[in-house]
Amino acid sequence: MKNLEIAQIFRDIARILEIKGENIFRIRAYERAAQNIEGLTHDIEDLTRQDKLEEIPGVGSDLSEKIKEFIKTGKIKAYEGLKKSIPEGLLDLLNIPSVGPKTAKLLYEKSGIKNVAGLENAIKKGRLKGIFGIKEKTVENILKGIEVLKRGRQRMTLAQASFVAEEFVKPLERLPEVKKISTAGSLRRQKETVRDIDILIVSGKPAGIMKAFTKASSVKDILAEGKTKSSVRTKEDVQVDCRVVEDKSFGAALLYFTGSKNFNIKLRQLAIKKGLKINEYGVFKKEKFVAGRTEEGIFKLLGMQYVEAELREDTGEIELARKLKLPELIELKDLKGDLHVHSKYSDGSNSIEEMAQACLKKGYSYAAITDHSESLKIAHGMNLAELKKKKTEIDKLNKKLKGFRILFGTEVDIDTEGEIDYKDEVLREFDVVVAAIHTGFKQSKEQLTDRMIKACANKYVHIIAHPTGRLWGAREAYDIDFDKILKAAKETNTHLEINSFPQRLDLNDLQSRQAKEMGIKLAISTDSHTVDQLEAIKFGISVARRAWLSKNDVINTLPLEKLLKELKK
């Protein structure tokens, strides 16, 4: 997949053009194309072959030629030329908060600064003094920005972001002057990783809220403090923005702060065509306020369906909403059970009964206890004698539990040859067989892909767990040919898992959407090793919703009998 590579080049081109002071609309065109290419669910090389590049929003004749050139030669001549026109390190300056293209250009032209190190040095030697427009405060901000850059402004997992947001929302919502409060931004869109936290508040007394917000216990720096909008940085280096609006603007402001940027732009363009103007205060006809209290009201006024926050990425949802053809997204309450749960029999911390009771409490009607298979020694993989004991225990518990069924499951290992470590006569006995790669990650792409395809072909394997193996912050995805695996899954009626574990989220949103488009049904599971981890299912649901999945696309929304039928190959 060259998608990300090409998107990065277009983004770089945009930044070089910015520094050179090019036409802002040309710059935005590159940025828009970059973002849309990043969000593609198809391999851009396939689109090139099928002559469908210009179907990508924001890609016209010129950019499609550049993409073709890159696919063919591995280079884009225009890009190579642009790169030579400015010093290599200059683009890095744009990564410093408070330094944009204008400042970067100024620093380069007036002071010969070519990179971050050069900038730091110049500041230390006081060489920035006398540059028009740069005074003490600006220098101070640049220095702070460099510090932030050096620490690395990382993205958090969705789970971490939810936690940071709660630390602000909880105390704020107790204030009497707070009428409504909501998170917004990529957290509300439930992206798998989040950089900044956005909080929106309705109140008639913004001043007190700004004060309370900037004085919150986890705040380290105040980045900006205005009448209705403030930004802080927490001790963990997370930027949190807070904005206060009146009640009648809540919907408009929520829409605006939830984004995404491209979604907002397209919605506003649509409004302009209808003679309306959208900003964060409302929708206006000439000067007159015509909507804004709720998001629903705004979408209705624009003649379209309500677009769920998770879909707002400008990847076709606006067009479908206008035709009233958006899919009905899956919800947490649609799930009937969890199909990937561990117990004490392998490396889990709770007994089967404890896990089952917790699932029952969540309103599930079944759970598959999928302990590791024999070869995975590190996770106390189970031998045949232990399996027998486990089966007996499950049968006994099932007699006891009312309205709930424990499914006899296993998470088997796909070995380095693509074989499963239990024999067929053992596999046959399970209700649910989840298969996954746990070893030999470093094999070649062909080997890894073949292993997965072979596992799909096994008639007793129902679900491939965490299919790409990526572990956020720890491990990249296996080097696999994902398209081939999708094809194999489709042909063999094997299901793919959306693993809800916050560091995994595997498949991710784009991959899940691709699977759905292929007609593959997915399983949303937690891979829980403790009772508490069952709660992570909400993150799997977030992935599914961002992937446009409906109830029908997910097998564990089925009632028990239908599920067992669906699993049969």
Add this chain to the structure above:
DNA sequence: GCCGTTTTCGGCCCGACTGTTTTCAGTCG
């Protein structure tokens, strides 16, 4: 550079906050 339920040319989302300015440009989201 893209794009078209007014257009193949002339538009292109919109506003808060900051710093350095006396009215605004730059940055950010």
